[in-house]
Amino acid sequence: MKKLITEEDIAALVSVTDPQYAPDGKRAAYVQTKVNQEQDSYSSAIMMYDADTGTSSRWTYGEKKNTSPRWSPDGRRLAFVSDRDGGVPQLFIMNAGGGEAEKAADIPWGVSDPIWSPDGKSVLLSVSLTSSERADDQEKKKRNEFEPVDIQTLTYKRDGKGLLKGSWTQLVLVNLETGNLQQLTDHEADHYDAAFSPNGEWLVFTANLTDQGDASKPSDVYLMELKSGRLKQITPYSGSFGSCAFSPDGSYIAMLGHENEYRNATLEKAWLYDMKNERLSCLTDMLDVHLSDALIADSLIGGVTPRPVWTNDGQGFYVLGTEQGSTGIYYISIDGLAYPIRLEDEYVNGFTFHPDQKSYIAVIAKPSWPSELYCIPLGEGEEKQLTAANDRFVGEHIISVPENLQYETKDGLTVNGWFLKPARFEENKTYPLILYIHGGPHMMYGHTYFHEFQVLAAQGYAVVYVNPRGSHGYGQDFVNRVRGDYGGGDYRDVIQAVDEAVQAYPFIDRERLGVTGGSYGGFMTNWIVGQTDRFKAAVTQRSISNWFSFHGVSDIGYFFTDWQLGHDLFEETDKLWERSPVKYASQVTTPLLILHGERDDRCPIEQAEQLFTALKKLNKTTAFVRFPGAAHELSRSGHPKQRMKRLNYIYSWFDQYL
Incomplete structure (x- = not known):
């Protein structure tokens, strides 16, 4: 009998990432990451897929992190980064025929991103x-952690x-x-x-x-x-440009970027630099697609977004693109022709082309299946699953399959999302519903396995999650619509998601509604409980509660606040306060759990402290949980035990009040 998914199953998931074909196309290196429970960390191994046998073998051993496998141009050696020697990541070189890897250099500050000449x-x-x-x-002086920091x-x-x-x-x-x-x-x-x-x-x-x-x-x-x-x-x-790649003959450089037209809400476009004529041109002005990976997931550790991959004839290149809840692969020609070669209901995180470019290997996570490698022909033919890293997990557990949810807003926008039934759903029972709001806000939920949602479904909750205005995947106008209107149209979008779910699924108990979210989703959770008493329980995570102080304490606050809220800190302080959830603490009637990492520099913990103090002084029902050492990415790549405890805190709070 299949089991329900629990928070501890984070340790059962395997993350498959960063495939790299060998120059002869007979093998492909990739990275496999899983939880190391004894050390409360992650272990990554370099794996090798053999095209002749159709099997994978492990090339590195131990419980350390071995990442970034990169083939030498002649295919005789493999470079990778490992922290096996003293905990500081260093460059290692391994012969393609096998044998022990050798450290190439001793750089005491650590290294990353190896690139062969x-x-x-x-x-x-x-x-x-x-x-x-x-x-x-050569002296390699050790840094003094107690030395004053001159900023x-x-x-x-x-x-x-x-x-x-x-x-x-x-x-x-x-x-x-x-x-x-x-x-x-x-x-x-x-x-x-x-x-x-x-x-x-x-x-x-x-x-x-x-x-x-x-x-x-x-x-x-x-x-x-x-x-x-x-x-x-x-x-x-x-603007902001990067992710460069030379064409095979060196005539062009492909790159991704934008000219900051909509600040950090601007879509990534494909650009071409002509080396001979010293001319830069945008190739995708007419393509209303974000050419990057903006999909949020919590089961993929160490994903690597590939830079543009040129065709062998130098007439175009391939890049990732985010669209309609999916990420796929797009072809861009040097003449500006652009179209997807792969765009399914799935999450493509990385890819590598066979040297003959008749097929490619992609990292794909699907709504009911965590990441695996798939070989996909470029043209006719069937895809083939190459790895079985998560076969056992999928075979042993009940996985709730998301159902599509789409609705029109009063001002004429189309909002897309998903609905997850409780894992052991019974027709004649009613169930509580949790609204889950993503961060960013310029990110996207999508067609991928999401462990946290599966844990909530296993606990008997229905989950609704949508991409409100401000999300990527639906064009430039849509992603820009949240700027200058936080708590306005976006608030109405997510509240309507609840209305739509309640109407479409009669088994939802409309008296047992919960809401949660992190980062921007945490801000929105805080905003919601200060505007309505409709929700009977809420959990806010790594949130923003006060835009005025956020401006000065976040590592991005000094420009993010200006770009997103559109109000000057010194001349429009009242407007920043109007959009700060802490202002409405006296109106909160929903029991609110506050979760925050103590080393979060994106949304610093003082944001949580302010909200908790205000609610406590007002005798509101609240609790505050601090995670020592945790940064903003706690829910996705933080210490495994903290991730598990965090999930337990969330559903336990909902259990108590829903």
């Missing part, structure tokens, strides 16, 4: 360094990292023959999304080199001539 002699790495540190520093810029902290202490991501080249390190960049800025030209003469990367220290400023793409170190900016100082 075209000649296969070197590997480019990203390293976080302060202005006084060099990657090739000169607005970007002094980052969620998940804490205080940056003056460190920036620099690009470092490791010569595999000599072991020598060459630091290619040293600006006080993060350098990322690097790529070599096919002839090895140029390096392209993204950085903000004109207004360092302000994350709200544009990010531009730069060309570096490796021989001289000369830099050339190839994008206008007007």
Whole structure:
């Protein structure tokens, strides 16, 4: 008999990510991640799929994290990053024929994002360094955690990292023959999304080199001539660009980005830089699709969004796109032709093309099946599931299948979402309903397995979750509609979701309604309980309660508040207060549980503290749970035991009041 899904089943899920075909197409490396319960962390292994046998084998062992497998140009070696040696991620090289991996360099600050040079002699790495540190520093001085932090810029902290202490991501080249390190960049800025030209003469990367220290400023793409170190900016100082890839002959650079027309609500577009004519052009002005992954899920650990993948003839490239609750793969030609080659009711997180480009391997999670690898022909033919990492989990558990929900708003918008029945649904019973609101707000729920919703369904709850205005996946106008109207049209959209669900499913007990959400969804939960007494229980997570203070304490608050609320901090303080849920604490009658991570720098815990204090002073029914060390991503990639306890707190609160 199949079992109900529980919070502990987080440890049973396997995350399959980052596939990489070998140059000969006979094998594909990928990463498999699962919970390490003893160490309350995650373990990642490099796996190898053999196309001839149709089987996978493990290439790295132990309980550490082994990630980012990357083939050398000749296919004879595999580079990857591992924390097996002392807990700091380092670059390792393994022969494709097997054997022990060898550490390529000793960089005490850790490394990430390995990229092979075209000649296969070197590997480019990203390293976080302060202005006084060099990657090739032989003294390798240990950082003093008690040293005072001198802050000169607005970007002094980052969620998940804490205080940056003056460190920036620099690009470092490791010569595999000599072991020598060459630091290619040293600006006080993060350098990322690097790529070599096919002839090895140029390096392209993204950085903000004109207004360092302000994350709200544009990010531009730069060309570096490796021989001289000369830099050339190839994008206008007007937006955010990155994810670059050279065409096979080096004539073009494909990239993704936008010109900030709608601030952080702007859709990612595909761009082309002509190396010979030094001209940048947008290829997808007419495509109303966000060319990135904006789908929210909680069962995929370590997903890697691929940069553009060129066709062998250099006439176009493939990218991910977010549309209508799905992510798929889009083809973009250098002439501006754009269309999806794969867009199903599923979540495509990554892909790698076979060298002959007649097929590709994709990481796909489906509504009732967590991530696996699938081989998909480019044309006629059937897809084939290559891995069975989650077969046992799916076979042993009751998984509630989401049903589509769509409705029209009074102002003429179409809102899409899903409804999840209780796992052991019985026709003649009534059930409580939970409205779950996503964060962002410029993200998207979609056609994917969502563990948290399955846990709630297993506890006997129906769940409704929708993409209100402001969500990605439904075009530029839709995603921009929330800006300047928080708590307005978006509030009406999610409340209507409840109305639609109650009407469509008579078994819902309209007297037992709950609401929850995190980040922007936490803000909306706070807003809802201050505006209506319709819900009998609520749980707010990593939320915003006071826009005025959020402006100064969040790692993005100083620009996010301006961009999203549209009110000046100094001249329109009253308007920020009008949109702050804490103002309406006296109107709250719904029992409210407040969950927050203590190291959340995106929505700092003082937001929860303010709300809890206000409600307690007013003798409201509330409780406050703090998660030590937890950052903003607690629910998706935080410590496994904290994730489990968090789920238990949520459904226990609903059990008590619903």
